[in-house]
Amino acid sequence: MSRYTALAPADREAMLAEIGVSSVEELFAAIPAELRLERPLDLPQGMPEQDVFAHLRELAERNVSCDDELSFLGGGMYDHYVPALVDMLMSRSEFLTPYTPYQPEISQGGLQVMFEYQTAICELTALPVSNASVYEGPTALASAGYLARLAGGEGRFVVSAGVHPHSLETLRAYARGFGAEVAVVPLRDGVTDLGAWREAVDGATAAVFFQNPNFLGAVEDAQALAAVEGPVVVAAYDPIALGILKPPGECGVDVCVGEGQPLGNRLDFGGPSFGFFAAREEYLRQMPGRIAGETVDVDGRRGFVLTLQTREQHIRREKATSNICTAQALNALAGVVYLSWLGRRGLVELAELLLQRTHYARETLCAIDGVEPLHTQPVIREFAVRLPAPVAEVVERCATRGVNPGLALREENALLVAITEQRSRADIDRLAEVLREAVAA
Amino acid sequence: MSALSDTRTGARDGRPPGGTGARPLAETAQQRERARTIFEKGAPGRRAFEPPALDVPRVDPDRLLPQRFRRSEPARLPEVSEPEIVRHYVNLSKRNFDLDSGFYPLGSCTMKHNPRLHERVAGLAGHARLHPFQHPGRAQGALELMWRLERALSEISGLPHVSLQPSAGSHGELAGVLLSRAYHEDRGETRTKVLTPDTAHGTNPATVAMAGLEVVKVGTSPDGGVDLDDLRAKADESVACLMLTNPNTLGVFDSNIREIADIVHGVGATLYYDGANLNAIMGITRPGDMGFDIVHFNLHKSFTQPHGGGGPGSGPIAVSDRIEPYLMTPRIVRLEDGSFDLREDGYPKSIGRLRGFQGNYGCFVRAYAYICSLGAEGLRDASETAVLNANYLMARLRAVARYLPPAYERTCMHEFVLSGAPMKRELGIKTLDLAKRLLDHGFHPPTVYFPLLVEEALLIEPTETETRETLDAFADAIRAILAEAEEDSEIARAAPYTTPVRRLDEAGAAKRPVVRQALPAADGS
Ligand SMILES: Cc1ncc(COP(=O)(O)O)c(C=O)c1O
Numbered sequence: 001m002s003r004y005t006a007l008a009p010a011d012r013e014a015m016l017a018e019i020g021v022s023s024v025e026e027l028f029a030a031i032p033a034e035l036r037l038e039r040p041l042d043l044p045q046g047m048p049e050q051d052v053f054a055h056l057r058e059l060a061e062r063n064v065s066c067d068d069e070l071s072f073l074g075g076g077m078y079d080h081y082v083p084a085l086v087d088m089l090m091s092r093s094e095f096l097t098p099y100t101p102y103q104p105e106i107s108q109g110g111l112q113v114m115f116e117y118q119t120a121i122c123e124l125t126a127l128p129v130s131n132a133s134v135y136e137g138p139t140a141l142a143s144a145g146y147l148a149r150l151a152g153g154e155g156r157f158v159v160s161a162g163v164h165p166h167s168l169e170t171l172r173a174y175a176r177g178f179g180a181e182v183a184v185v186p187l188r189d190g191v192t193d194l195g196a197w198r199e200a201v202d203g204a205t206a207a208v209f210f211q212n213p214n215f216l217g218a219v220e221d222a223q224a225l226a227a228v229e230g231p232v233v234v235a236a237y238d239p240i241a242l243g244i245l246k247p248p249g250e251c252g253v254d255v256c257v258g259e260g261q262p263l264g265n266r267l268d269f270g271g272p273s274f275g276f277f278a279a280r281e282e283y284l285r286q287m288p289g290r291i292a293g294e295t296v297d298v299d300g301r302r303g304f305v306l307t308l309q310t311r312e313q314h315i316r317r318e319k320a321t322s323n324i325c326t327a328q329a330l331n332a333l334a335g336v337v338y339l340s341w342l343g344r345r346g347l348v349e350l351a352e353l354l355l356q357r358t359h360y361a362r363e364t365l366c367a368i369d370g371v372e373p374l375h376t377q378p379v380i381r382e383f384a385v386r387l388p389a390p391v392a393e394v395v396e397r398c399a400t401r402g403v404n405p406g407l408a409l410r411e412e413n414a415l416l417v418a419i420t421e422q423r424s425r426a427d428i429d430r431l432a433e434v435l436r437e438a439v440a441a
Numbered sequence: 442m443s444a445l446s447d448t449r450t451g452a453r454d455g456r457p458p459g460g461t462g463a464r465p466l467a468e469t470a471q472q473r474e475r476a477r478t479i480f481e482k483g484a485p486g487r488r489a490f491e492p493p494a495l496d497v498p499r500v501d502p503d504r505l506l507p508q509r510f511r512r513s514e515p516a517r518l519p520e521v522s523e524p525e526i527v528r529h530y531v532n533l534s535k536r537n538f539d540l541d542s543g544f545y546p547l548g549s550c551t552m553k554h555n556p557r558l559h560e561r562v563a564g565l566a567g568h569a570r571l572h573p574f575q576h577p578g579r580a581q582g583a584l585e586l587m588w589r590l591e592r593a594l595s596e597i598s599g600l601p602h603v604s605l606q607p608s609a610g611s612h613g614e615l616a617g618v619l620l621s622r623a624y625h626e627d628r629g630e631t632r633t634k635v636l637t638p639d640t641a642h643g644t645n646p647a648t649v650a651m652a653g654l655e656v657v658k659v660g661t662s663p664d665g666g667v668d669l670d671d672l673r674a675k676a677d678e679s680v681a682c683l684m685l686t687n688p689n690t691l692g693v694f695d696s697n698i699r700e701i702a703d704i705v706h707g708v709g710a711t712l713y714y715d716g717a718n719l720n721a722i723m724g725i726t727r728p729g730d731m732g733f734d735i736v737h738f739n740l741h742k743s744f745t746q747p748h749g750g751g752g753p754g755s756g757p758i759a760v761s762d763r764i765e766p767y768l769m770t771p772r773i774v775r776l777e778d779g780s781f782d783l784r785e786d787g788y789p790k791s792i793g794r795l796r797g798f799q800g801n802y803g804c805f806v807r808a809y810a811y812i813c814s815l816g817a818e819g820l821r822d823a824s825e826t827a828v829l830n831a832n833y834l835m836a837r838l839r840a841v842a843r844y845l846p847p848a849y850e851r852t853c854m855h856e857f858v859l860s861g862a863p864m865k866r867e868l869g870i871k872t873l874d875l876a877k878r879l880l881d882h883g884f885h886p887p888t889v890y891f892p893l894l895v896e897e898a899l900l901i902e903p904t905e906t907e908t909r910e911t912l913d914a915f916a917d918a919i920r921a922i923l924a925e926a927e928e929d930s931e932i933a934r935a936a937p938y939t940t941p942v943r944r945l946d947e948a949g950a951a952k953r954p955v956v957r958q959a960l961p962a963a964d965g966s
Contacts, residue, residue: 002819004554004745005826006908015833015909024825027832027852028725030694035726042596046816049558056810060567062582064575073572076797083489085527091560093541094534099550100751102888104947105940106880108476109537110750113530116478119957123516129956133752135608138797146651166797173769173793177619177652219510244502246512259797268563269583270573270798271608272753284954290751295950298935302476303942307950313611313647314891318656323647326609326741330749340479340526344518346490352502353492359505360497378506399579407574425496 002046064404066267070427071404074382074418075215076137076164077261077270080240081422083341086264086334095333100290100326104305105297110329111304114292117336124242124339125256126249127278131289133332134324137259138167140275141209141236142174143288143322144255147279148207148232149178150321151286155206155231156181160192162214167236171209180206190218190375190384192225201228211236212245216416217358217382218375219245226252232283239263239276239335241380243351255279264338265331274328274335285311288322290329350421354381358419361428365417368436374414382418384409389439391415397438405435479529480958483521517960536941537750538885544911546834548856548888548900549642549690551720551742553823556814559745559807568806573798577782583802584781588773590809591757597820598716598736599729600759604769606800610717611644613737613756614684616769618652619792620735620760621682621711623767627790632681632710638667640690640892645715654681661894665693665849667701676708686715687731688722688854690892690900692831702732711735711764719743720904721828721855724821734761740801744808755804766790771799826905827855830912834903837916844868844923848895855904861897868926870933872897875922877944878936882918 007015012024021027047055066079073079089095094109101107101114114132121130134140145157157180159168172182185197192210201208208231212220223246226233235253237245240262248256261273279287285308293307313320342350362383365371370388387394391408394415398405406417419428521529538545545552563569571583591603607613618635625632634657635649646656657675660668667685676683683705688694695701705712714733720743728736740746741754748754760768770791771783783799815823835847835857844864847857861872876886876899888900903912926933937943 002815002822004556004815005822005905007826007829011909012829015829019829019832019836021832021852024829027825027828028694030696030852030854031722031726032696032699035698035730037599037725037727037730041724041817041820043593043812043817043820046819047813049556049814052810052813053558053562055813056562056586056806057565057567059582059586060562060565062585063567063571064579065566065568065570066572067566067570071572073574075574077573079570079572085489085523087564088527089530089534092531092534094537094539095750096560096747097540097555098537098750098885099545099547099552099748102547103538103876103880103886104945105877105937105942106538106885107536107750108941109533109535112476112478112533112536113750115956115958116480119478119480119960120516120518122957123518123960135612136797139608139612139795164797166794169794170796173619173795174615174651176792177615177622179653219506221510223509242512242516244506244511246510247516250512266569266803267572268569269571269575269580269802271796271801272755272803274753284956291954291956293950294955295946297942297945299943301942303945305945305947305950307947307954307956310951313643315643316647317643318646318650320643320647320650323611323615323644323651324609325611325642325644326739326748326754327752328749329751330747331753333750336479337526337530340519340521340529341489341523342518343488343490344515344520346488346492347518348515349492350490353495355502355505356495356499357497359500378510380506395576399576404572404575421493424493428497 069402069404070430072406072417072423072431073404075407075416076259077267078418078420079267079422080262080420082264082266085341086337089337090330090334095330101306104303108303111292113333113336115294115304117332118292120336120339121276121278124239124247125278126247127256128281129284129287130276130278131287131291133328134275134277134289135328136271136273136275137236138164138170140257140277141167141234142170143277144234144257145171145175145180145207146178146322147255147283147286147288148234149180151283152206152232155204156183158183158185158200158205158208160210161186162192162216162220163209163211163236164215190216190377191220194224197225201231203230205231207232207234209234213238213241213380213382216375216384217379218377219380222248222251222253240351243347244355255283260331260335263335265334272328272331274331286321287311289324289327351380353421354419357428358383360425361417361419364428364432365435368432368439370439374412382416384414384416386412386414387439394438397441398434401434403431403434405431478958479519479521480960482525482529483519485520487520487522489521489523489526543883543885544907544915545885546887546901546903547885548902549717551902551904553745553904554906555745555747559810562810563803563806581781584773584783586809587805588775588781590805591773593812594738594757594759597723598759599727600736600761602765602768603757603759605757605805606769606795607737607756607758608796608801609752609754610737610739610756611648612795613758614644614648614715615651616758616795617713617735617737618648618654618682620764620767621713622652623792624711624764625681632679634680636675636680636683638685638689640894641684642690642715642717645684665691666695666697669697669700672701672704676704676710678708680708680710682711682713684713684715686718688718691849692853692857693849694854698731717742718855721824723824724817725824734764740804740808744811746804746807753801753804755801767792769793769795823905830903830905830907831855831857834901834912834916837912838919841920841923856900856902858892858895859899859901860895861899865897869930870926872899874933874936878922878933879918880937881939884915884918
């Protein structure tokens, strides 16, 4: 008997008697003998709680986390400070342990959180509709591809090379399934080559995809990229950068998606986080995932329900707008709590601070002999520099001094360096010092 | 006198529902207060966040980011203090029912207890604060954990290769159908159809469509298994795959699985196992041994992740040797020196990547901790107890079979289906009404109206972590509701009465969708 089951031998006896069988074995009679596993699973013996804890702690100690080094890693997930109230609210049983709010009368808490979350995402993106979350950033982008396929027909996808490589790969894998061709438009001095972009988009283009700021940290000219006639315009945005960037809804973007991790979610080695998904009104009925809507109960009291469910797999089956069922509700809760914590002015102040520190960091690193900017575009929270020494070796040398200088971009022999509010000027100066010695070594 | 009146206990909330057209007690100011959103609270100038001081030389922001790229007005986020945020969300949380407080027999969802140990270990900085782009050499603990979890899932499923990447069950399904397609295409075959039983979960057909294939439904035999004749008639060279759950969504183990596998493999198709129901068979039988080529796990179900109000989840897949070349990248490899690496290159036939980074690692930590706690014996015990609990509850509900007969008169696995058709006919209350009245008794209702095959279906999955007393209390509540309905069926039809809100106008919500809070313009007008 394991510690998570609660039947004593006497319970089992009584229950078997009630069922009318003499052993648990009889309950499995439908499983043919030749399919039975006639041995125990080849797994280690079960362990008491304290031993499991010790084992998992030992594994944790063999990872170098952002607590263990001065890290400038980014590339889609960022080491922002997560306020204590997020942890506290996420660990409340009432948010942590229910499932999808299929019974709205006893799920008003979760449903209202979804409604508030959707409102926050609509405000960030200046788009009128948002769903209640999808898995994470890259799948959000790929799901927008499926929306474009349902809404816009069979044409091809034109994708900026500035889209996160994981998003591009995910979109490719999804598109191979539903049958859309993917054409990639290269970058020029760090941003999407506008000439090539306009040339690539034609009457047979179902959708275009770009990212802002793009994977190299550069701010794209969203309005110019969105000014294409015909296709669904999909853009992936960094939600923190949206504190100061012109919102996609004002730039002509039809569907805005993104990785939600920067909003109050842990790094967790890549997940779980959440993907956000907002769109123009006309795409409301093609959105993937859950959507909470406001309504009233029989007594006229305000309440919330899952709405427009005729889009979803449990009703529409093969005609559904997506196959998603379990999404990322708890992570989206962290997102809206975090945004409330930052507040109207705080998000702007945070983004402005990153803008200043990132500029300082870029200048400081580029003052190192042989280190050059990979591009000269405006950046908000992340930038790329080319190194005069092999990047993999430089990263290793820095690591021995407790500094993780950023993500190695091997093809360009460059480093992608991310700044958060947790990286002070002193930290940036230390990075510069360690990097200077590492490239000179 | 009613046949059930001896068991009648009435509503437990301490106040009689009051019969036809019952109104709850008058709404208090406090209740109204809670229905305001965070956007309707606070006041200009309030704040919780204090930014760090600007410690670098300030440069004119217009020089750093040209005006034309800037937003003109801040996003209209709430302006609230920390105490307001805490109070708002804590009060909201109290308007949720949750597994920690009560029985949640939501069929097909495996709402088993979530050990708090898992939250503690997942929260350790070495796991929680590990950046996904950390160099593999400095993430050895994480990679080893993932590798060990892969090996455990391989052993549990009886299939040699595992990818942890998919984000949830339906994402695992998409991986599986894409893999199946890639497998056939690599052999120069274009197969366009996927067979799914009419008992299948909605994610199965939705996935097939997303993968660009066509759904063909297969019927169910009178004993609840796949209709073999129908399968034979539909299985041909145009079929890429059959997607199956076993036990299926009726709670029935399909004893013909070997024959099904032979039919499917006989036409060169693959067999896909929807692992949502794995909780019935861990350590007892294995999908790989049944003949399945691809399996997805719902770590949030069988391996107990907190469901988070609708996620996160995690949906790893396990595959056979012939599917392995197409598996997603990156893959975790164990090197000769015993260290671990993430590898992207060297898999020319891979379908690529289906999401960012390595998957929902936080869920891997919890699932791995669970497997460490239970071990082989504990996993088997979990499944045996889940099946025992389900059969016991089904037996306890035999007393109401007149109104709620089991859809299939046979031993069930970890869940079972009742049909509310006689109840609807004889008492005039639908499955939905029964579910709503259960809310007043303090229970989360079972899954309702699924599987679609059964009229007025109730899919009940008690899980292994519930006590006999809880199962008894649930059975008693159902009996009480039916007895009450014999006297006055309007009570159930207008239920619930004790919940924060009562029945909501869902049709109205869909007709005039309000999906966000309307906010005043930034200037306050
Ligand atoms: C039988 C079955 N298959 C597939 C799924 C989909 O799993 P998920 O919600 O993890 O995507 C579910 C669950 O909700 C299910 O019950």
